[in-house]
Amino acid sequence: MAVYTEITDEELSAFLVGYDIGHLTAFRGIAEGVENSNFLLRTEKDGQESDYILTLYEKRVNPDDLPWFLGFMRHLATKGVSCPLPVCGRDGEALRTLAGRPAAITTFLSGVWPRHIHSEHCRPLGEALARLHVAGSSYPPVRANSLGPDAWRPLLQDAARSDRQTETTKQLLEELDLALNRILPAWPAAGSQANLPHGQIHADLFPDNVFFLDHKVSGLIDFYFACTDFLAYDVAICLNAWCFSEDGGFNETFARQLISGYESVRPLTAAERDALPVLCAGAAMRFALTRLYDWINTPPDAMVTRKDPMDYIHRLRFHLAAGNSGVYGV
Amino acid sequence: MAVYTEITDEELSAFLVGYDIGHLTAFRGIAEGVENSNFLLRTEKDGQESDYILTLYEKRVNPDDLPWFLGFMRHLATKGVSCPLPVCGRDGEALRTLAGRPAAITTFLSGVWPRHIHSEHCRPLGEALARLHVAGSSYPPVRANSLGPDAWRPLLQDAARSDRQTETTKQLLEELDLALNRILPAWPAAGSQANLPHGQIHADLFPDNVFFLDHKVSGLIDFYFACTDFLAYDVAICLNAWCFSEDGGFNETFARQLISGYESVRPLTAAERDALPVLCAGAAMRFALTRLYDWINTPPDAMVTRKDPMDYIHRLRFHLAAGNSGVYGV
Known part of the structure; x- marks a missing residue:
């Protein structure tokens, strides 16, 4: 649970210009994942609101591995596995840079993780x-x-x-x-x-x-x-x-x-x-x-x-x- | 930014029965507020999704002050100030107990706080x-x-x-x-x-x-x-x-x-x-x-x-x- 890297408004705005996902309507740090910084990102496009997760990859993730991870998630999502789907920018790239870190936007998933296993x-x-x-x-x-x-x-x-x-x-x-x-x-x-x-x-x-x-x-x-x-x-x-x-x-x-x-x-x-x-x-x-x-x-x-x-x-x-x-x- | 208290599924389900806000579709810890535990709570009711913030009040908040705070927020929201509106349970109460702590659900607000002031x-x-x-x-x-x-x-x-x-x-x-x-x-x-x-x-x-x-x-x-x-x-x-x-x-x-x-x-x-x-x-x-x-x-x-x-x-x-x-x- 953490937000390790803070993002300025200017950095975020400039970053989102690279995507065709509409304009930002909400942005909240998510207490999730011990390794990376995660944010809930809500956008509006054509009157429709959509939620995404913005992830900034922190030091414990090797940036060289990110194309493999994002490619794997995209592959699984395409095959019908419900996992975060990396969203590509206007240039077709899912892996980008924000606040000096590798960053990616993925889809938001519904559901609740179980605190007690049954x-x-x-x-x-x-x-x-x-x-x-x-x-x-x-x-x-x-x-x-x-x-x-x-x-x-x-x-x-x-x-x-x-x-x-x-x-x-x-x-x-x-x-x-x-x-x-x-x-x-x-x-x-x-x-x-x-x-x-x-x-x-x-x-x-x-x-x-x-x-x-x-x-x-x-x-x-x-x-x-x-x-x-x-x-x-x-x-x-x-x-x-x-x-x-x-x-x-x-x-x-x-x-x-x-x-x-x-x-x-x-x-x-x-x-x-x-x-x-x-x-x-x-x-x-x-x-x-x-x-x-x-x-x-x-x-x-x-x-x-x-x-x-x-x-x-x-x-x-x-x-x-x-x-x-x-x-x-x- | 913190989630200090974890909530079990059973506690959460039992808690939500007390509200008329539909069934839970997502639940994420929010890295926000240094004093309390905050969660994004998404529910669906009559085909419509709504977002809320669930707050568990941690030790630094005096529980005796909570009715004043929640009453103030309700008053302001009623007067047109855009602030979190406390959501009342079926019994008309906004202040409840969850995981042994005082807890309240409020509405989710759009927008982004400025990281750099202009x-x-x-x-x-x-x-x-x-x-x-x-x-x-x-x-x-x-x-x-x-x-x-x-x-x-x-x-x-x-x-x-x-x-x-x-x-x-x-x-x-x-x-x-x-x-x-x-x-x-x-x-x-x-x-x-x-x-x-x-x-x-x-x-x-x-x-x-x-x-x-x-x-x-x-x-x-x-x-x-x-x-x-x-x-x-x-x-x-x-x-x-x-x-x-x-x-x-x-x-x-x-x-x-x-x-x-x-x-x-x-x-x-x-x-x-x-x-x-x-x-x-x-x-x-x-x-x-x-x-x-x-x-x-x-x-x-x-x-x-x-x-x-x-x-x-x-x-x-x-x-x-x-x-x-x-x-x-x-």
């Missing part, structure tokens, strides 16, 4: 994820997962080098190190040896990125971790993000709903089912590592929300103990 | 301020200004007691102490001795609380410092907030525009004109004090924006040197 959310979520995978299969450009297994050991080492360590964080890093020794050798082969289907994945489909309306998924947002990876890894990320109760317990009903929704659109292969425990452990590792890294490197009196890494360390322990994919209800 | 903003601003004062004159309830002159010495003493003082803050507090010795004895008499018109004032009409559309004021927001005080004190607050350049210089053209816009609706009395220098100095003192207090008491590595108190200390020096109201272009 069983009824999980089946539509699974369906929406599978539709994203199917629609994404015809988007050819490749973007490597910069937070995939190759990144985990370096992230762990970076965290371990910090001089802000406590006894607790040291112990947790040791635990993650041992877990990595189990996960990495068991990780499914990629490239020409791959026996798991791969393609475009969202890679961050947490509840605050999924809008619901009338018990259906009305929109998926925040594609700025999307990449090319195993499709089942996206399922594993969702199992982590949606199927644990607030008390930490795994909710098998939620998982069954998620998987059955997914398989109603795209059945998992036997290899994907078998790989779920290690993919789930890897997904938990990825979020445990980035959260622990931020936890160690954010001063405790900094008034920003540090996401507690323990949630994902508990999930990691669960997956490592799981043994087979039966626990996920497949 | 001369063209100042005349419409002055007109809008005077219209607010005229419309407010028929709202009888009194709310004392809790950040008025009686509060300044205690604020200064609280700041001086902090153990986070530096040499610089100590010197600034000494300067403010000397300034208070000049301002307080010269402050216009209130109550039965008052020769300055008083009434309902906004008391915080900074640029981010004034929306413009097509070079006109389209809305005034954030009435949570509004109170009963000298009308000309509100003019003095605006002179401080709108008529200094970013380099710190006073812009007499802006001031002339502001005053002339104001007087086109409500002429200042001779006593009000004469009182402008001390009222301006008092307004600068009020913002210098609250900012200096926050500056001293916010750890420097806390990642929140501390507003630099020096802006208002420079303005205070300007007003104390002003001598007479000629410098404000009256």
